[in-house]
Amino acid sequence: MNEENFFIVGVNGVGKTTILDFLKKTLPADGWAIHDFDERGVPDSAGKDWRKSETKHWLELGAENKKKGEQTIVCGFAKPEEIEEASRELPEKPCVILLDADAETIANRIKSRYLTGESTDELMRTTGKSVEKFIMDNIYYSSFLRESCLEYGCEIINTTGKTPEEVANEILSVIRGKGESVRE
Numbered sequence: 001m002n003e004e005n006f007f008i009v010g011v012n013g014v015g016k017t018t019i020l021d022f023l024k025k026t027l028p029a030d031g032w033a034i035h036d037f038d039e040r041g042v043p044d045s046a047g048k049d050w051r052k053s054e055t056k057h058w059l060e061l062g063a064e065n066k067k068k069g070e071q072t073i074v075c076g077f078a079k080p081e082e083i084e085e086a087s088r089e090l091p092e093k094p095c096v097i098l099l100d101a102d103a104e105t106i107a108n109r110i111k112s113r114y115l116t117g118e119s120t121d122e123l124m125r126t127t128g129k130s131v132e133k134f135i136m137d138n139i140y141y142s143s144f145l146r147e148s149c150l151e152y153g154c155e156i157i158n159t160t161g162k163t164p165e166e167v168a169n170e171i172l173s174v175i176r177g178k179g180e181s182v183r184e
Helices: 016-026 048-067 080-086 103-113 117-127 131-151 164-177
Strands: 006-009 032-036 071-075 095-100 155-158
Touching: 006 016, 006 080, 006 164, 016 032, 016 071, 016 164, 032 048, 048 071, 048 080, 080 131, 095 131, 095 164, 103 131, 117 131, 131 155, 155 164
Parallel strands: 006 071, 006 095, 032 071, 095 155
Antiparallel strands: none
């Protein structure tokens, strides 16, 4: 098996976290390590330096897992250029898959997450933004991330109108296309 590591990226609201459970149920635990980019915790007002540090952490973990014959998938907000920069010292670069969606989908999905005072307080703690500002920033940035992913030759999956299972199956198709042996 050609163990390749995968970064599934995208702005908030495109479905990255939602597909994690489906991938964990579908891919065998004895050959796959599947992680949420934020699972180690997000500090107050997390920014570029934290994201770069986490990107490096996940790439190093993927390289270690590969030595053990295990493939790694990391889902979260990361930029292709930061992945490229952080992986320069590694023997191989990961496959980057962008999950993309239209503005209305992004807005609706983000709104559905922040319905309580507790959830909006947590958003303010980690980003320093209101829900409305967070939505607008993610919609605005999605076009830049899409362009960057096109420039870096990333795979792109549009999640608009799709179920998590449909998106996860498209991800599995990309993985299979990379020559991986995927047992289901």
